[in-house]
Amino acid sequence: MAYKPSMRRHLKVEEMELDIRPVMNLMVVLIPILLSSAVFTKLAIRELNLPPAKGGGVATTDQKPDEEKKRLNLTVLVSKKGFYLASASGYLTGEGNTTDTEAPPAIPLKEDGTYNYEELQKKLVEIKQKIAGQGFTDENNILISAEKDIAYKYIVKVMDYVSSYTDDSGVEQPLFPGIAIGQII
Numbered sequence: 001m002a003y004k005p006s007m008r009r010h011l012k013v014e015e016m017e018l019d020i021r022p023v024m025n026l027m028v029v030l031i032p033i034l035l036s037s038a039v040f041t042k043l044a045i046r047e048l049n050l051p052p053a054k055g056g057g058v059a060t061t062d063q064k065p066d067e068e069k070k071r072l073n074l075t076v077l078v079s080k081k082g083f084y085l086a087s088a089s090g091y092l093t094g095e096g097n098t099t100d101t102e103a104p105p106a107i108p109l110k111e112d113g114t115y116n117y118e119e120l121q122k123k124l125v126e127i128k129q130k131i132a133g134q135g136f137t138d139e140n141n142i143l144i145s146a147e148k149d150i151a152y153k154y155i156v157k158v159m160d161y162v163s164s165y166t167d168d169s170g171v172e173q174p175l176f177p178g179i180a181i182g183q184i185i
Contacts, residue, residue: 073086076144076162078155081105107120144159
């Protein structure tokens with residue numbers, strides 16, 4: 001039905017109030033569902049130390065000169081063949097035939113081609129027990145180096161295995177918590 005022109009001018013526009021209850025109800029339901037289904041990641045941060053600088057520093061009266069300090073300089077080299085262990089006195093070599101010019105790694109790869117982290121940890125526990133009380137200034141430090149094409153996940157796993165170990169009584173003990181990262185050029 002058409003209105004007369006005189007009635008069209010007098011129609012009042014009614015303002016309706018916005019009803020936000022359905023939207024609020026939806027939010028009340030969605031927020032707990034989203035929070036319960038969210039994946040919370042646990043970040044672990046490992047403190048790393050830079051390798052010592054090659055330059056000579058000024059020695060104070062409290063410090064001994066570098067020649068008098070007894071240093072171990074323990075290093076784990078991660079390569080495609082396995083783990084090489086080195087210290088200030090030399091490399092720890094593994095058993096096996098040496099058909100090539102290089103010495104075999106101290107801890108070679110497993111037969112399936114994966115790294116033998118457990119054997120590395122056992123070897124480092126032996127070293128830690130041998131050097132205990134010998135007066136090394138860096139007996140809690142270790143340098144981890146890797147070839148340039150070794151994936152970072154392997155280096156992180158090495159860091160986990162060299163920082164602490166579980167002893168025979170089931171207590172976690174620190175092994176070499178002072179970790180420094182190096183690179184083989």
